[in-house]
Amino acid sequence: MDNTKPTNQRQLQVRISRGSEDGTFSTYSVPWRENQTVLDVVTEVQRTQEPSLSYRFACRVGVCGSCAMTVNGKPRWTCRTHVSRVEEDGVIVIEPLRNMPRIKDLVVDMREFFEKWKRAGNTFVGTATRNDPPAMISPQSKKRKLADAAIECINCGVCYAACDVVSWDKEYLGPAALNRAWTLFNDERHADPKDVLSKATSGSGCNSCHSQGSCMQHCPVSLSPTGSIAGLKRSSILSLLRRG
Ligand code: SF4
Ligand code: SF4
Ligand code: FES
Incomplete structure (x- = not known):
């Protein structure tokens, strides 16, 4: 599915792994904002484009440990990972953590x-x-x-x-x-x-x-x-x- 919308503001392309099997991605376009974190981006996609997107977070300040995902191939805490540090040519790819069974989208069974x-x-x-x-x-x-x-x-x-x-x-x-x-x-x-x-x-x-x-x-x-x-x-x- 491609949810990319044309806009004049600089856009970040976000590829998010969906469903419960590997290999299915949806692509979204969100406005590029100063200091936005990967968790901000996932939240924006869920709130504005994909209400059924499943992911976990709680504290948003690096305390609870619930927001970890794979970002451009590496496991990271997404609430403390700034997009500017990980984007590659304006694209970020977000997948669930490796080595744990996946429940849905970005949520794994721990x-x-x-x-x-x-x-x-x-x-x-x-x-x-x-x-x-x-x-x-x-x-x-x-x-x-x-x-x-x-x-x-x-x-x-x-x-x-x-x-x-x-x-x-x-x-x-x-x-x-x-x-x-x-x-x-x-x-x-x-x-x-x-x-x-x-x-x-x-x-x-x-x-x-x-x-x-x-x-x-x-x-x-x-x-x-x-x-x-x-x-x-x-x-x-x-x-x-x-x-x-
Ligand atoms: S990476 Fe491992 S050791 Fe470090 S905080 Fe997370 S669970 Fe604990
Ligand atoms: S084998 Fe696993 S636990 Fe041991 S150093 Fe490597 S990553 Fe860490
Ligand atoms: S939301 Fe709690 S550590 Fe990221």
């Missing part, structure tokens, strides 16, 4: 992504009761620094979409779940860090990562799942040596 968080051992079990004083973890503690460096994940799924190993091996836990496992492993309030390490290491866990860093390059909040996964690998070897 159940498997979050299921893997559980499989990676990411359930916090505290040692304190509600009657205990708050845990005093020094900001200078080495473990706290390691956890803090990886904690600001917004669950956007961009790293998961950028990971080739996820494409090849559907069982691979993926960068976000393993990044979270690393924070929990280093959380000094957690009752069973050995359980986290065991779950994050077994099967298609951290040892399946090839360490080439695509997740790290694409993470919109500059986390390094690659570094976290390397930490899990190191810790699992140390744990084996200690047992040995």
Whole structure:
């Protein structure tokens, strides 16, 4: 379908993947505005030309992680991606995130992504009761620094979409779940860090990562799942040596 309308204002051509199968695109024309984001463009298409277009967003300020899509071939958070940074000859192509089943248009099913968080051992079990004083973890503690460096994940799924190993091996836990496992492993309030390490290491866990860093390059909040996964690998070897 071609919804391009002639106009005197400079126009941006937007190709959006539609439906629930790969390969069907509709083309729209929207006015080129200063500082517009990719999410602004999708919203404008939905509000003015294609009311049935499905997509997700919530906060619009880079906090909730719900707006991620593939833009000109790369996974990105669309509410913080300016059109001027990604357009190619006045065209942007918008598709759903890779590596997750598609529901419709730009909406993917993230159940498997979050299921893997559980499989990676990411359930916090505290040692304190509600009657205990708050845990005093020094900001200078080495473990706290390691956890803090990886904690600001917004669950956007961009790293998961950028990971080739996820494409090849559907069982691979993926960068976000393993990044979270690393924070929990280093959380000094957690009752069973050995359980986290065991779950994050077994099967298609951290040892399946090839360490080439695509997740790290694409993470919109500059986390390094690659570094976290390397930490899990190191810790699992140390744990084996200690047992040995
Ligand atoms: S470094 Fe590991 S987790 Fe990150 S994209 Fe590559 S294989 Fe995936
Ligand atoms: S690690 Fe980064 S890219 Fe991956 S889900 Fe978290 S915020 Fe998104
Ligand atoms: S809409 Fe919340 S991060 Fe983009």
